[in-house]
Amino acid sequence: MKDIEGVSMRSRPLVLAFALVGVLLSSAPVFAHHGAVAYDMKKVTTLQGTVSEFRYTNPHSEIYFDVVDANGKTQKWVAEAVSVPAMSRSGWTKNSLKPGDKVSVTGNVAKNGTFTMRFASLTFPDGRKLTYERAEDYAQ
């Protein structure tokens, strides 16, 4: 509990922590049954937030989370994930996330500036990480 508070306090002034990992791909990756043209696949971003809803469903699960910006205003974010079978084979369950969970969410944000993201992974304050196989992770 103390850890959670600690992370929360530390993350507050950071709010938007951008982690530029670099160019992953030069062409559009396979993304389930639709493309990733909306998202900036050249940049990976990590956001500190609080889960508001977890929709564990097909064909794409969705993770809703709140991020407090530098002005103290809450941004309503949603990260698009993949199908239930694909996530369950990587250890996810319907109970993996619950409202109020503090998480660091990593993914590719939309190019148009909306608070939407293509999910890659998330980390809990205790260091536990949830992710899954993404097609482009195997792209060489």
Add this chain to the structure above:
Amino acid sequence: MRIAALALLVCPAGLLGQASPPAHTSASPDFAGVWRRSRRAPDNKRQYTVAELVQPLGDPPPMTAWGQARFNAAKPNIGPRSVPFAESNDPTTQCLPPGIPRLYTVMLGAPFELLQVPGRIIMFFENNHYVRQIFIDGRPHSDDTGPTYLGDAIGKWEGTTLVVDTVGFNDKTWLDTFGHPHSDALHLVERFQRAKNDVLTDDISINDPKAYTKPWLSHMIFDHEPGWNIQELVCEDNLNFKDLQKLSESHK
């Protein structure tokens, strides 16, 4: 061939779920199990480039005028001709059946279970639980086939190779995510072999003289996934993803 078919009826391959599957004859190798298009970490057998991931069937042969016109009308959401999701006419974004061979690759290469039952081989796809029946009882193609999404499939064993011949398709599906078309004259010939390392290979010959000037030859590799069960994957369940896509592509 008739005799071979009769022999298969008498000595069927193992039906998954039986406590003690019957012995397999050399004429009916064991292909049963859950398979998924290989996406594992690269090794000598499984090494994919970005191009192959995005375009698993490889480069198509030249198209006919009809094929080119259909290709030009296709608006994919993936690849060099990508348009925004809201403008795409990719049938799979509407949750329509992907057809064959695209069922092997769409939805991150969702797996299928191959079931061997007397007279048939069944592909039970995770994606929307589509079922493809391959009749191996010696029957010819139906006179009254299609047009259908998955076609009319008949097969036979040639040694340890399963040869599957499929016709009777409609022309509503694409062959790949890039929008390469096919017509209702599509004729697929697939040669499945179980190679070493629990790999199933499929040499696919896509014959469609209405759309292409010569056959499109492809090679696909499937990995055996012995710990997996086919799960539910209903495409229509969360159509909210379309709104999300539109939002992420909207002009602010």
